[in-house]
Amino acid sequence: MGFQKFFSFLVLVFTFSHEALAAPCCGGGSAIPSLISGDDEAQVSSSISESTVIGEAPAGGGAALYRGDADHEESETLRFDGAYKLSDAIQIGAGIPIVRRARAFGDRGQDRAGVGDVALDVAYEVLPELSYSEWKPKGFLFFSLTLPTSPSTYDAEAPYQLDARGRGFFTIGVGAAFLKTIQNYDFSLIPEFHRSFPRSVVLQDGSDVRLSPGWGGSLNVGAGYSFPNTPFRVGLSLSPVYEGAIQITGDVNSTSASQLVWNTTLSFGYMISSEWSSSLSYADQTLMGPARNVALSRSFALFFQRRWPL
Amino acid sequence: MKFGVGYVFGLLSVSVMACDAPVLNHRYPDPNLKAQGHRASMNSEGNTSCPLSFPSAHLCASLTWDHSPTQEEDNPFKLRFWSADQGTESGPYVNPEKTVFAKLWMPSMGHGSSPIKLSPSRDSSGDVIPGIFEASQVYFIMGGAWEVRVQLRAGTRVDEESIFSVSL
Numbered sequence: 001m002g003f004q005k006f007f008s009f010l011v012l013v014f015t016f017s018h019e020a021l022a023a024p025c026c027g028g029g030s031a032i033p034s035l036i037s038g039d040d041e042a043q044v045s046s047s048i049s050e051s052t053v054i055g056e057a058p059a060g061g062g063a064a065l066y067r068g069d070a071d072h073e074e075s076e077t078l079r080f081d082g083a084y085k086l087s088d089a090i091q092i093g094a095g096i097p098i099v100r101r102a103r104a105f106g107d108r109g110q111d112r113a114g115v116g117d118v119a120l121d122v123a124y125e126v127l128p129e130l131s132y133s134e135w136k137p138k139g140f141l142f143f144s145l146t147l148p149t150s151p152s153t154y155d156a157e158a159p160y161q162l163d164a165r166g167r168g169f170f171t172i173g174v175g176a177a178f179l180k181t182i183q184n185y186d187f188s189l190i191p192e193f194h195r196s197f198p199r200s201v202v203l204q205d206g207s208d209v210r211l212s213p214g215w216g217g218s219l220n221v222g223a224g225y226s227f228p229n230t231p232f233r234v235g236l237s238l239s240p241v242y243e244g245a246i247q248i249t250g251d252v253n254s255t256s257a258s259q260l261v262w263n264t265t266l267s268f269g270y271m272i273s274s275e276w277s278s279s280l281s282y283a284d285q286t287l288m289g290p291a292r293n294v295a296l297s298r299s300f301a302l303f304f305q306r307r308w309p310l
Numbered sequence: 311m312k313f314g315v316g317y318v319f320g321l322l323s324v325s326v327m328a329c330d331a332p333v334l335n336h337r338y339p340d341p342n343l344k345a346q347g348h349r350a351s352m353n354s355e356g357n358t359s360c361p362l363s364f365p366s367a368h369l370c371a372s373l374t375w376d377h378s379p380t381q382e383e384d385n386p387f388k389l390r391f392w393s394a395d396q397g398t399e400s401g402p403y404v405n406p407e408k409t410v411f412a413k414l415w416m417p418s419m420g421h422g423s424s425p426i427k428l429s430p431s432r433d434s435s436g437d438v439i440p441g442i443f444e445a446s447q448v449y450f451i452m453g454g455a456w457e458v459r460v461q462l463r464a465g466t467r468v469d470e471e472s473i474f475s476v477s478l
Contacts, residue, residue, distance in 0.1 A: 056453045057332055059418030064332035065453045068339050071381060105382040153421035159384075160451045161424060205413045205425035206466060246420040251468045252413075252459070256420025262327065289330035293418050295452060296332055 032192055032220065033093050033121035033142050034081035035177060040307040045081040049301035050074065057291035059257035064286070064296060072109070073160075073295075075101045077116070085310070089125045094118065099150070099165040112158050117166035118149045127178070137180040137189075144173040144194070154201050154211065169196035169213050184228060188237070190220040200250075207251040214244025214258075224269075231271035238288060239263040261296070262288035279303045339453075360394060362460055362472035368394045369406055371460060373474045381478060385448040388431065389460060391441045403441025408462035408469055410443055414450065415457045423449050453478045 034045050053073040055066035067073070076099070083093035096118050102111035127139030152168025153161050175192030196213035203209060222237030243259040267281035283299045285291065328334065360370035369391050376386045389410065390403050397404065414423040424447065431442035450456055458474040 055332070055336060058454060062335075064336040066332075066336045066338050067453075108383075153419075157424060159424050159447065159449045161421075203413075203422065203425075205411075205422070207413060207468075208466060211420075248420055251461075251466075252415060252422075254415065254417050254420060257418040262331075284333075286333040286336075287331055288327045289332055289335070290327075291332050 032175065032177075032190055032218070033119065033123060033144055034083055034095060035093070035123050035140055035142065036083045036085055036091050036307075037138070037140070037177075037179065038307070039310055040085070041310045042084045043082070043305055043307040045079075045303065045305040047077075047079045047081075047301050047303040049077045049079070049299050051077070051297045051299035054286055054296045054298055057261070057294050057296055059293040061290060061292060064291065070106045072104045073102070075099060089128065091123050091125075093121045093123070095121075097165075101162045101165065103160045103162060110159065110162065112162040114150060114163070114165060116150045118147045120145045120147070126176075134182075135180075137178040137187075139179075140177040142173075142175050142177065144171075144175070146171040146173070146194075148199075154203055154209075157204050167196065168201075169199055169211070171196040184226050186224045186226065186233075186235075188220065188222040190222075191217070192219075193217040203252075209248050209250035209252050212247040212249070214246065216241070216243040218242065222265075224267075233269040233271075235265075235267045235269065237263075237265045237267075239265070240288075257293045259294045260290065260292040261285050261294045262291065264288050275307050275309070277305045277307075359399070361399075362389075362474060363394070364406070364462055364470045364472060365394075366470050367406055367408065367462055369404070369462075370394045370397070370399075371472065372399050373458060373460070379448075379450060379476055379478060381450050381453060384446060385450065386444065386446045387448065387458075389428075389443040389445065391443075401441075403439070405440045406462055408464055411461040411463050411468075412443075412445055413459050413461070414448065415459050416452070416454060417457060418454060419452075423451050450476070450478050 036043050051074060053067065055064050057064045077097050079095060079097040081093065081095040083091055085091045097116035099116045100111060100113035102109060121142055121144040123140050123142035126141045127137060129138040148166055148168050148170060150166035151163050152166050153164045154168050156164040171194050173192055173194030175190060177190045178188065180187045194216050198210065198212040200210050218239055218241040220237055220239040222235055224233050224235030226233040240260065240262050245258045246256045248254045263283050263285055264287040265281055265283040267279050269277065269279040271277045281301045285296045362371040362373065371389055371391045374388050379385045389412065391406055392398060392401060392403050410428060412426045412428050414426060416422065426445050427447045428443055428445050431439040431444045433439055456476045456478060458476060460472050460474065461468050462470045
């Protein structure tokens with residue numbers, strides 16, 4: 001494998017070795033699927049992440065309220081993703097997270113664990129890389145469906161809503177992914193929009209409400225550098241994530257504020273072999289702003305991927 | 311040249327965004343306020359003689375915390391109801407004809423918290439004290455502006471509601 005091709009391969013492998021991180025309970029997460037971006041027939045990915053909530057960004061802006069030392073909220077997510085190519089251009093995929101959430105004050109704490117929201121997706125390669133081009137990127141168009149397979153904040157029963165592991169809505173998303181390698185450098189651009197569907201729900205306290213969520217979207221801009229003659233890559237990405245307001249009617253009449261958070265992710269990739277790859281990433285929601293109406297977290301994630309060539 | 315302009319523009323954009331970053335603009339809970347027992351700022355709609363008003367039922371109510379609300383533990387409180395025409399905050403207290411219900415709500419996030427447990431207050435001999443209700447399992451899951459929504463319900467229908475605001 002030539003160096004140029006090898007670097008491109010690293011980029012394609014590691015560009016999608018991230019996930020848009022957000023608090024598992026409260027939304028603000030984008031649905032970027034785990035795409036097959038190389039010459040593979042199928043791939044299976046697994047990641048484990050540890051996320052700590054640092055504080056809350058106020059809805060009206062201004063200073064974020066960081067949590068005191070005694071207040072510790074964390075979540076661990078074990079995630080499995082699979083993707084399979086139906087043809088040269090079309091692929092399908094699915095992802096399932098298993099989430100554990102914990103909250104502790106000093107030595108008093110409790111936790112809950114279970115399956116999170118399952119995601120299904122289909123992608124089409126709109127800009128295949130059939131020959132070398134100095135400017136043309138490799139491009140995908142993807143559609144995603146997120147199923148509310150886990151309790152949300154509207155279904156939670158546990159104190160501190162620790163059993164809320166999803167957003168609680170059917171959500172469809174559409175997005176594109178553009179990747180380009182120039183020598184040892186790589187660049188990615190992944191815009192995504194999603195829409196969640198209204199839902200009627202009887203809250204755990206008996207309140208009968210109608211929830212009408214709005215639009216959301218995210219943009220992931222990333223760049224990376226692959227070290228010559230090594231299987232290592234370092235990457236940095238910035239991803240603003242916006243979630244529209246939710247209108248609540250019924251026994252409670254209220255309109256939430258919209259949410260905005262910026263994910264900054266630093267990742268180190270290591271290609272174990274042509275079929276196996278791994279990466280370690282650090283994501284921080286406090287480094288960029290403005291942030292509005294979200295719980296801010298910092299996360300570490302370890303990622304492994306196995307691919308089956310065509 | 312084009313690359314240089316783009317680089318400078320990008321750097322300036324990132325710098326502007328970083329200026330409003332939470333890591334540069336944040337605060338911590340004030341330990342002094344906690345020590346003084348005023349961990350949270352509180353206010354309620356209505357006036358001082360009728361902190362929580364239920365005009366249709368001709369009732370007023372007050373909400374008093376057992377301790378200043380925090381995120382760190384259960385925040386039990388008491389609701390006391392009196393006649394808007396004849397009673398005062400000191401009594402006599404009367405039972406509303408409708409079912410009393412209380413829930414937490416965080417308007418900005420558009421969600422509440424786990425259900426509040428509400429039960430009639432009892433004296434030392436176990437007899438129900440009319441017009442006084444004790445709330446427990448009151449958990450504020452994050453900092454920010456919260457509401458305690460006190461409702462009078464007929465079955466599942468909300469007849470009247472009065473809101474007590476809490477800022478953590």
